[in-house]
Amino acid sequence: MHRPLLEARRVDITTLAVDAIVNAANAGLLGGGGVDGAIHRAAGPQLLAACRTLGGCPTGEARLTAGYRLPARWVIHTVGPVWQGGSAGEADALARCYRNSLALAETLQLRTLAFPAISCGVYGYPWEAATAIAVREVRAQLPRTRTLRAVLFACFSAEMLALYERALAAPP
Template sequence: MELGGTRVEVWQGDITQLAVDAIVNAANSSLLGGGGVDGAIHRGAGPELLAECRELGGCPTGEARLTGGYKLPARQVIHTVGPVWHGGGQGEAELLARCYRSSLDLARGAGLRTLAFPAISTGVYGYPAAMAAKVAVGAIANLLREHPGAFDTILLVGFDHDATAVLRAALAALEN
């Protein structure tokens, strides 16, 4: 679909294989690697990414940091720290929306035109996938309404069929 002059699509596969301006990393607050997409991005980028992340001194939940992509096809990596799910009553939706907004603002400021987002906080942080997808799509749509034409393409990446289906449903709900 198109939102504010930006193509927003769902893509299934390994985010580390995408040749975009930047991929977003669902990082932990240390930025020093971990499991899931974070570990895959660090493995794909090589040791230079870890060295650059060490210099950043971490990242609070809801904020984002920009690094090089090193050995990845993506030129850069935007690291953002999503909230841990505690049942929804501790501001998780606002923090998750802030992750997307911070990442998009950072990308916009750096002149990045093509981005790929994983499903932030839905792995070990336990955020329910359908709820997280709704927050993600809403945050992206809000920014694109405020800044039409800010990006060429934004990909929402599901690693497997189930994650992809949830993202597609959230995007389709926005169209209706």
């Protein structure tokens, strides 16, 4: 049984040569701001065309497209919850984003996967809580994977990197 590498780095997710990157998408999957817009710009117009065929994606679920002009072969699109104060099921929805993205990666027999900080941009999820959920869910799913060898949390800022490093250093 292998133990996949789990790490955080301050890096632009659109530059990563991994099997798949996860896109923190909106429900329409038609691009937007933040990481979603950056991924769409880097992948090129074919990504938007492919997303239009998917019929959207409910919060917590995941959909797949090719990576097109990205170094990553695949893009797993997941829709995180909008923060509404914490009593509207946001934590469960965010956890499902990670579980469903990892399940899709396993179905594809991917070896390397990179996540952004889902829901931490315009969706307003508190960063510390979001990073704790991300690390908890990925750690819980990794022992069940057969093919994943490395999961990277791609951090957009030094502050986000510090939060992921703290969550990764905490005992499971």
